Structure formats: structure tokens, C-alpha cells
Amino acid sequence: MTKKTRFLLIFFPIVIVILQLFQPVKNEEAASGNHLYHKTNVPESVHTILDHACMDCHSNQTNYQWYHRISPISWYINHHITEGKGELNFSEWGAINPIDQISALEDIRKEVDAGKMPLKSYQLIHKDARLNHSQTDSLVSWIKNYQGKIADEAMR
Amino acid sequence: MKRLNVILGLLVMSAATYATGTKGDDQKITYSMPEQVKVVFENKCFGCHNDEGRSDKAKEGLNFSTLKQLDKFKKIASWNEARKEVEGAKMPPAKLVEKHPEAALTQEESELLVEWIKTETSSLLKQ
Numbered sequence: 001m002t003k004k005t006r007f008l009l010i011f012f013p014i015v016i017v018i019l020q021l022f023q024p025v026k027n028e029e030a031a032s033g034n035h036l037y038h039k040t041n042v043p044e045s046v047h048t049i050l051d052h053a054c055m056d057c058h059s060n061q062t063n064y065q066w067y068h069r070i071s072p073i074s075w076y077i078n079h080h081i082t083e084g085k086g087e088l089n090f091s092e093w094g095a096i097n098p099i100d101q102i103s104a105l106e107d108i109r110k111e112v113d114a115g116k117m118p119l120k121s122y123q124l125i126h127k128d129a130r131l132n133h134s135q136t137d138s139l140v141s142w143i144k145n146y147q148g149k150i151a152d153e154a155m156r
Numbered sequence: 157m158k159r160l161n162v163i164l165g166l167l168v169m170s171a172a173t174y175a176t177g178t179k180g181d182d183q184k185i186t187y188s189m190p191e192q193v194k195v196v197f198e199n200k201c202f203g204c205h206n207d208e209g210r211s212d213k214a215k216e217g218l219n220f221s222t223l224k225q226l227d228k229f230k231k232i233a234s235w236n237e238a239r240k241e242v243e244g245a246k247m248p249p250a251k252l253v254e255k256h257p258e259a260a261l262t263q264e265e266s267e268l269l270v271e272w273i274k275t276e277t278s279s280l281l282k283q
Contacts, residue, residue: 098281099232099236099277099278099281100236102229102232102233102236102281103232103233103236103237105229106229106230106232106233107233144229147229148229151228151229151281151282154281154282155281155282
């Protein structure tokens with residue numbers, strides 16, 4: 001064993017241990033009345049899709065796995081959550097005006113249709129997030145339906 | 157000599173077309189909107205945001221050639237996206253403005269577009 005290998009073997013675990021002392025704030029708020037699920041009645045099939053494929057990064061309620069608590073994975077995950085919530089946060093859905101809601105739903109349709117969402121890296125780990133054709137179809141038809149509902153409510 | 161005349165004529169014509177920025181058709185945008193709004197869209201946005209535009213990304217975001225045929229929710233989304241881009245000064249792209257400063261939107265133009273889009277999306281919503 002060279003001096004260098006020995007140094008790395010001791011040094012590396014120490015770095016990992018020290019890294020554990022620095023953790024991002026957890027994305028685990030209680031769901032408020034502004035959450036999408038409180039604003040509209042989402043059909044069971046779509047509810048499942050959203051839970052499995054979207055809500056980890058697009059809400060204030062991430063469903064953490066044990067390894068998400070290990071730094072630097074925790075920071076990597078945290079970065080995705082911050083970015084995802086910046087684009088769209090279902091926990092604050094009720095605070096969005098109807099025109100922006102319709103646009104957001106249209107964006108969701110486009111992203112899912114184009115295979116850009118859920119992210120490939122996310123699908124790799126989360127098997128439930130891999131959407132099949134019938135799941136995509138039910139998501140798209142819910143989107144159309146809900147957009148109509150939003151417009152109807154705006155007219156009242 | 158006759159041939160030279162034809163070539164000269166063509167040159168003058170293409171120069172005139174280039175100067176006015178039109179290709180012979182007066183109406184580039186068929187979507188119904190006030191003339192003053194249309195002028196801004198045609199001069200500052202249409203170049204990239206139509207079927208003939210070179211960038212696919214530009215067309216995907218907003219396409220004046222097909223906009224009229226979209227359903228109302230897609231119209232709302234397209235216009236709303238355009239509003240955000242203009243409001244956030246992300247469009248026209250900084251790179252383009254760097255090369256062609258005349259492509260930039262003035263403060264007044266930008267406000268005009270944003271205000272009109274807001275009116276248009278609200279009326280679409282209530283249709």
C-alpha cells in the first residue's frame with residue numbers, strides 16, 4: 001500500500017462523516033388549504049400519478065427515502081426540489097390565478113408528452129414514476145377537463 | 157442589355173422588400189388584435205415566431221402562423237408564456253439584441269404588449 005492510498009483510505013471516510021454534519025432543510029411542510037388536492041377533486045388514477053411522479057419535487061411534501069438523508073445526495077436532491085418548486089409548486093396551487101393555472105396545466109401536458117418530465121434520472125430510481133401510455137392519457141384528459149372547470153369557475 | 161435591366165429590376169425590388177421588411181403580403185399576423193399591438197408583434201417578434209422561422213424552439217414557444225387555430229386553453233397558455241417572457245425582459249433574446257439593437261422592445265412597446273396580452277387572456281378565459 002502506497003502512502004497515497006493509505007492517506008486516501010483514511011481521509012475519504014472522514015470527509016464523508018464531516019459532510020453529514022451539513023444538511024439542507026427538509027422539504028416537509030404540512031399541506032395547507034392551497035394544495036391542489038384541496039382545490040379540486042383529482043380522480044384516483046391521476047392522484048396516484050401525481051403522487052408517484054411529480055409531488056416529490058413539485059410540492060412542499062417530499063417523500064424522502066433513507067438514502068436521501070446522506071450528504072452529498074441530500075444536497076443533490078435538495079437542488080432538484082428547489083428547482084422543481086420554482087417552476088411549479090402544487091402545495092401553493094390555490095394562490096395561483098386561473099390564467100396561470102391553465103398555462104401551468106398546459107406546460108405539464110407538453111413536458112409529459114415530450115417525455116421531459118418526470119426527469120429520466122428520477123425515473124431511474126422511482127419505478128412508479130415511469131408513466132405508461134394509459135397513465136399519460138388519463139393525465140392529459142384530466143388536464144383538459146380541469147382547464148374547462150377553471151374557466152367555468154372564472155366565469156361565475 | 158435587356159438581361160441587365162431585368163437583373164437591375166430584380167435587385168431594386170428585393171432591396172425594397174428588404175427595406176420594408178415585408179414579402180409582399182401586408183398581413184403577417186392573422187390573429188385579431190389592435191393595429192398598434194400588431195405592428196409591434198410583427199416588427200419585433202414575428203420574424204422568429206412563425207412557420208418560416210429558423211429556430212424550432214421559437215416556434216414551439218409561440219407560433220403566429222398557427223396560433224389562431226389553437227383551442228382556447230392553448231391560446232391562453234401561449235399568450236401567457238409570451239407575457240412572462242416580455243415582462244421578464246427575456247424576449248427578444250439578449251444575444252439578438254446585442255447584434256441588432258433595433259430588435260429590442262422599448263419600454264412603451266413592452267408595456268403595450270403586456271397589457272394587451274392580459275386583456276386577451278382574460279377575455280379568452282371567459283369565452
